[in-house]
Amino acid sequence: MSVREKAAAVSEARPGEEAPPSRRAEARTAPREERPSDRATGPAPSHLRHLTRLLASEIGLTFRRPRNLAMLGVLAVVPVLVGVAVRVASGADSGGSLLSQIAGNGLMLTFAAFAVMMPIVLPLTVAVVAGDAIAGEAAQGTLRYLLVAPAGRTRLLLVKYANVVVFCLAACALVALSALVAGLVLFPVGPVTLLSGTTIPAADALLRVGVVVLYTAAGMAALGAVALAVSTLTEAPIGAVATSVVLVVVSQVLSAIPQVAAVRPVLLTSWWGAFDGALRAPVAFDQMGQGLLAFAAYVLVFGSLAWSRFTSKDITA
Amino acid sequence: MAKRARAVRWGVPVAAVAVVAAAVGTGPVIAAVRSDPSLPDRTAEQLLADVARTWESGRMPPMSGTIVETASLGLPALPGLSGAPGSGASAASLLSGSHQLKIWYAGEDRFRLMLPGEMSETDVVADGDTVWLWDSAANKATRLTAPAAFRGGPHGGPHGAFPPRSGAASPFASPFATPEQAARQALEAAGTDTAISVGDVVTVAGRAAYQIVLTPKSADSLIKDVRVALDGEKLMPLRVQVYTKGAAEPAFEVGFESLSFTAPAPENFSFTPPAGAKVEQGTATPPAGHRPEAAAEAHDRGRVVGSGWDSVLVTSLPDVPAQKQDGKGRDGMDVAALLDGLKGAATPVSGQWGSGRLLRTKVVSILITDDGRLLAGAVTPEALYRAAGVKE
Incomplete structure (x- = not known):
């Protein structure tokens, strides 16, 4: 969003000033509703309404940004690429790995897509959105205009994080959806063989796809909290994004070194892979539950870090 | 913002870290306290x-x-x-x-x-x-x-x-x-x-x-x-x-x-x-725990010196170049590469028994003598040297 638009959005809060009829500016309609009389009569519902409007406008902005749309496009294309590659190569017997199982069953493409994209592609997109959340506004000089709105820094941060969570969920759902469609088009679909060798009906497999989507989205949301915390530390969005991605890569490198296996349980990345628990019989809820606890711990620690920094820092831009 | 307020704000993430650390750390503690184990004494x-x-x-x-x-x-x-x-x-x-x-x-x-x-x-x-x-x-x-x-x-x-x-x-x-x-x-x-x-x-x-x-x-x-x-x-x-x-x-x-x-x-x-x-x-059996000396043992030339805890496995080194074909262990371990690795990690030692290379780990000592024997056991190097001194 440009400075002009943000300024326009804020100006809507002031009665008597005309807002330019820009579509993007209309996305930020929330402050307009915030009249002193409203607050006097019922603060709580008004705040809630205000928050949801602010969130809606944030989400609208996120999903209308060309850069984010391009990333979502990549997320949608990668499963298709995997599917096409397997389809083209399916003549040769590739030895029975997960990828070759796709050739027999389109639904497996969903799980294969997550296995392929979990390490870097998904985290990268989340890091871009979350790392940009505060630092991007600061870099463009729009952060102080945002703070003019009577939302308060804590609420603004909450809205920013909620927006990141929504993006994580959308990104993971998009990957699953794209993989499902590609799998349906390219391969036969039928009962799915789990990692345990058990075969389950396709409807059950769809349910498990849903579990995988929710779990991976939770894992990405935990990374989002880290990136958001980094984002409050800097005014260079690219720095926040890069830092988050580097953190992801470093922890993946660390978990690959057997000598430092002891740190594995505290690394965020080592819990991402636990989504394969949904592919076992019985479902490894214990592993995934531990993963969710680890994600919650990350959100708690880095969320509070972001809050401390954001509510105490001087906004100079 | 006042300095104190700022300090309080930074206390929140510190508290969050403490809460998480406590939650991680107290899991076993709670389990230990809850069922403070008491069982009837038995010899x-x-x-x-x-x-x-x-x-x-x-x-x-x-x-x-x-x-x-x-x-x-x-x-x-x-x-x-x-x-x-x-x-x-x-x-x-x-x-x-x-x-x-x-x-x-x-x-x-x-x-x-x-x-x-x-x-x-x-x-x-x-x-x-x-x-x-x-x-x-x-x-x-x-x-x-x-x-x-x-x-x-x-x-x-x-x-x-x-x-x-x-x-x-x-x-x-x-x-x-x-x-x-x-x-x-x-x-x-x-x-x-x-x-x-x-x-x-x-x-x-x-x-x-x-x-x-x-x-x-x-x-x-x-x-x-x-x-x-x-x-x-x-x-x-x-x-x-x-x-x-x-x-x-x-x-x-x-x-x-x-x-x-x-x-x-x-x-x-x-x-x-x-x-x-x-x-x-x-007829395949699932792979059992595979130790370096077990890989060598697969060559069926090992014998055990000593008894009980002091057992030392003595075996001759597989003739690596000649056995290139079956150089792979049962579960695909490359024995030749493993031996090279062993030698690389070992330190040269010598004594009355001869000379060779010694590899010390917490549990196992492995001695590779220059005359082509491999000795391994959960014993101190000195015990290995004694075993190496005994010629067949």
């Missing part, structure tokens, strides 16, 4: 007798649980030994790091062992005479006909704790008339080189457990003691720990992380090879 003899009686009366209770194996043997990073990350099913990779194994047990011939990997899984499913070995990464199901062929299971390692009735090495095998006799016999047999005592009651997987501590009497042994935790109620082994001299943490540990004595769901024991999987009629 080693009584305990062994009770154990023998329980085992002879047959059944282990139906249960399901998670077993965690942790090895920090102090091995150098050897090619072919450290499995690629993610290939959790590699037997050699069990020698370093921590590994998880799930077990569902309904009876001696109805159980399932599951070794999860990243997006892969290895299963042993036994239902009566039918035993399946399933490897999801290879999409291969192997049907084993002889249930006895896989005793110990893939987690066996040097001190496989389960199933307890599997090994002929069990001192409680039937020749003894009563459990008391068996216990006395076992104590006497062990008495010459092992001191057996009962350690503190511990909590394993949330259950109070007795500890039997086996302490080698030999000064040459690298092993300080081996602690076997036995469930206080069911007298089933819950954990085996191997402590080495001068280390506070066990060098090897296999034990239950969680355990529940409820009958597992029957679908765990029914295995049908999925469509499209390779099905083999196997």
Whole structure:
């Protein structure tokens, strides 16, 4: 969003000033509703309404940004690429790995897509959105205009994080959806063989796809909290994004070194892979539950870090 | 903003870190406090007798649980030994790091062992005479006909704790008339080189457990003691720990992380090879714990010097260039590369016995002499030198 638009959005809060009829500016309609009389009569519902409007406008902005749309496009294309590659190569017997199982069953493409994209592609997109959340506004000089709105820094941060969570969920759902469609088009679909060798009906497999989507989205949301915390530390969005991605890569490198296996349980990345628990019989809820606890711990620690920094820092831009 | 307010704000993340650290740290503490383990006192003899009686009366209770194996043997990073990350099913990779194994047990011939990997899984499913070995990464199901062929299971390692009735090495095998006799016999047999005592009651997987501590009497042994935790109620082994001299943490540990004595769901024991999987009629045995010296032992030229804890395996080095074809171990370990790695990591030593290279780990000392012998044992290097000095 440009400075002009943000300024326009804020100006809507002031009665008597005309807002330019820009579509993007209309996305930020929330402050307009915030009249002193409203607050006097019922603060709580008004705040809630205000928050949801602010969130809606944030989400609208996120999903209308060309850069984010391009990333979502990549997320949608990668499963298709995997599917096409397997389809083209399916003549040769590739030895029975997960990828070759796709050739027999389109639904497996969903799980294969997550296995392929979990390490870097998904985290990268989340890091871009979350790392940009505060630092991007600061870099463009729009952060102080945002703070003019009577939302308060804590609420603004909450809205920013909620927006990141929504993006994580959308990104993971998009990957699953794209993989499902590609799998349906390219391969036969039928009962799915789990990692345990058990075969389950396709409807059950769809349910498990849903579990995988929710779990991976939770894992990405935990990374989002880290990136958001980094984002409050800097005014260079690219720095926040890069830092988050580097953190992801470093922890993946660390978990690959057997000598430092002891740190594995505290690394965020080592819990991402636990989504394969949904592919076992019985479902490894214990592993995934531990993963969710680890994600919650990350959100708690880095969320509070972001809050401390954001509510105490001087906004100079 | 005032300095104090700022400090308070920064206190929040600090508190959050503290809360998380406490939550992570207090899990075991709470478990330990809650069931502050108290069990009736038993002497080693009584305990062994009770154990023998329980085992002879047959059944282990139906249960399901998670077993965690942790090895920090102090091995150098050897090619072919450290499995690629993610290939959790590699037997050699069990020698370093921590590994998880799930077990569902309904009876001696109805159980399932599951070794999860990243997006892969290895299963042993036994239902009566039918035993399946399933490897999801290879999409291969192997049907084993002889249930006895896989005793110990893939987690066996040097001190496989389960199933307890599997090994002929069990001192409680039937020749003894009563459990008391068996216990006395076992104590006497062990008495010459092992001191057996009962350690503190511990909590394993949330259950109070007795500890039997086996302490080698030999000064040459690298092993300080081996602690076997036995469930206080069911007298089933819950954990085996191997402590080495001068280390506070066990060098090897296999034990239950969680355990529940409820009958597992029957679908765990029914295995049908999925469509499209390779099905083999196997004589294949699941890989047992694979040690470097075991790889050499596969050449069938090893002999054991000494007895008990001081046993030293003496074997001649495989003639690497000549045996290039069968240079691969049973589970694909490249023996030649492994030996090169061993030599690279070892330090040159010499003495009256000759000269060679010595590799010291926490549990095992390995000596490769220049005249082509390989000596290995859980003993001090000096004991290896003595063994090396004895010519065949």
